Amino acid sequence: MEAIEQELRRFVIDNFLFGRDNGFKDTDSFLERGIIDSTGVLELVAFLEENYGISVGDEDLIPENLDSIANLVRFIRTKMDVS
Numbered sequence: 001m002e003a004i005e006q007e008l009r010r011f012v013i014d015n016f017l018f019g020r021d022n023g024f025k026d027t028d029s030f031l032e033r034g035i036i037d038s039t040g041v042l043e044l045v046a047f048l049e050e051n052y053g054i055s056v057g058d059e060d061l062i063p064e065n066l067d068s069i070a071n072l073v074r075f076i077r078t079k080m081d082v083s
Helices: 002-017 040-050 069-080
Strands: none
Touching: 002 040, 002 069, 040 069
């Protein structure tokens, strides 16, 4: 799943940090660090659905799923039913 982690980090850097890695950790909160706002969450969800073939429902739109690289990796694994 390291590839997923790298893909997510690249997406966040390219789309929300203007291509500059500001040294955020995989466990850093996107919201607390000001990396992604509510509009950004919609972009992120579209990326997840398109690239990983998962469906992100309204009930999934919680920080525990979407607010860090680590949370996203865990969420994607669960949605893809990969152990």
